[in-house]
Amino acid sequence: MTLFEAYQKGLKLLKNPEKEEINLRIILCEINGIESMTDFYLRKDENIKDFQRFIEVLQEFLNGKPLAYIFGKTTFFGDEFIITKNVLIPRLETEEVVDFAIKKINEKFLNKKVVVCDVCTGSGCIGCEIFKHAKTNRVIFSDISESAVKLASRNAQKFGVHGEFYVSNGLDFLDKNVDVVISNPPYILNKFDVDESVMKHEPHIALFVDEELTIYQNIIKKAVKLGVPLIIFEIGYDLKSKLEQIIEKIAPNYKTDFIKDLNGKFRICSLEKI
Numbered sequence: 212m213t214l215f216e217a218y219q220k221g222l223k224l225l226k227n228p229e230k231e232e233i234n235l236r237i238i239l240c241e242i243n244g245i246e247s248m249t250d251f252y253l254r255k256d257e258n259i260k261d262f263q264r265f266i267e268v269l270q271e272f273l274n275g276k277p278l279a280y281i282f283g284k285t286t287f288f289g290d291e292f293i294i295t296k297n298v299l300i301p302r303l304e305t306e307e308v309v310d311f312a313i314k315k316i317n318e319k320f321l322n323k324k325v326v327v328c329d330v331c332t333g334s335g336c337i338g339c340e341i342f343k344h345a346k347t348n349r350v351i352f353s354d355i356s357e358s359a360v361k362l363a364s365r366n367a368q369k370f371g372v373h374g375e376f377y378v379s380n381g382l383d384f385l386d387k388n389v390d391v392v393i394s395n396p397p398y399i400l401n402k403f404d405v406d407e408s409v410m411k412h413e414p415h416i417a418l419f420v421d422e423e424l425t426i427y428q429n430i431i432k433k434a435v436k437l438g439v440p441l442i443i444f445e446i447g448y449d450l451k452s453k454l455e456q457i458i459e460k461i462a463p464n465y466k467t468d469f470i471k472d473l474n475g476k477f478r479i480c481s482l483e484k485i
């Protein structure tokens with residue numbers, strides 16, 4: 212059977228072929244080891260390498276499992292990260308946070324090599340990309356989930372990041388000052404904001420935050436206590452006013468900026484020590 216024949220077979224099984232067709236190409240490229248999706252059309256008459264695997268993968272996909280969990284990897288900021296079911300699949304919005312952080316670090320610290328702490332690290336994607344693109348001495352990765360920390364360490368090793376790794380609630384473990392704290396904590400307040408597939412497959416500990424935003428409070432309090440010069444958060448679109456109140460109370464000597472993403476939603480909160 213050729214790739215094109217398998218593609219046609221798959222197409223008939225998709226619930227929403229117009230929207231999901233791209234995933235069928237991704238699956239077939241992965242099965243045949245085709246690196247660039249643009250080559251799919253050129254190589255569509257090749258025989259499929261493993262039809263049985265194609266059927267299994269397609270079935271998992273039809274059951275709603277994200278491709279990143281099926282193949283154990285995803286692309287973030289142009290690099291391929293190892294992904295397991297224990298971590299959130301890195302999102303496109305987070306690339307914007309990383310891009311902001313890289314520019315901010317290079318501008319603020321000029322030629323100094325900084326120490327960065329990536330709290331709530333999940334797969335380690337934020338810390339790894341900052342290490343690659345900003346002048347970074349080392350990255351401290353931490354998460355409350357032991358399996359996330361193990362995975363972050365595998366990804367850090369893959370990209371040659373000088374890293375330290377801690378299993379911890381927020382910044383509880385940190386006892387020395389660092390130059391930058393960055394975090395994409397769980398930030399969803401309302402479970403009705405979440406797609407069915409995300410709810411079913413992604414770890415809930417990575418998604419939901421309480422009304423008090425305890426995890427944000429934990430990180431800000433400790434970072435302020437240690438005198439961290441730059442703190443950067445990814446935030447939920449609806450957290451701005453709650454965070455402003457918290458920051459006013461516990462970080463009055465920090466200058467705060469809220470930055471919108473490409474979609475026009477507040478996505479980044481940056482705090483700089485005055």
Ligand SMILES: C[S@@+](CC[C@H](N)C(=O)[O-])C[C@H]1O[C@@H](n2cnc3c(N)ncnc32)[C@H](O)[C@@H]1O
Pocket residue numbers: 298299300301302305330331332333334335336337353354355356359379380381395396397398416417418426
């Ligand atoms: C939204 S995910 C972000 C993962 C990764 N940084 C990314 O951007 O793809 C949030 C992460 O925070 C971790 N987490 C949840 N509660 C935490 C806590 N109290 N302390 C530390 N980490 C926590 C979860 O295990 C999860 O890995």
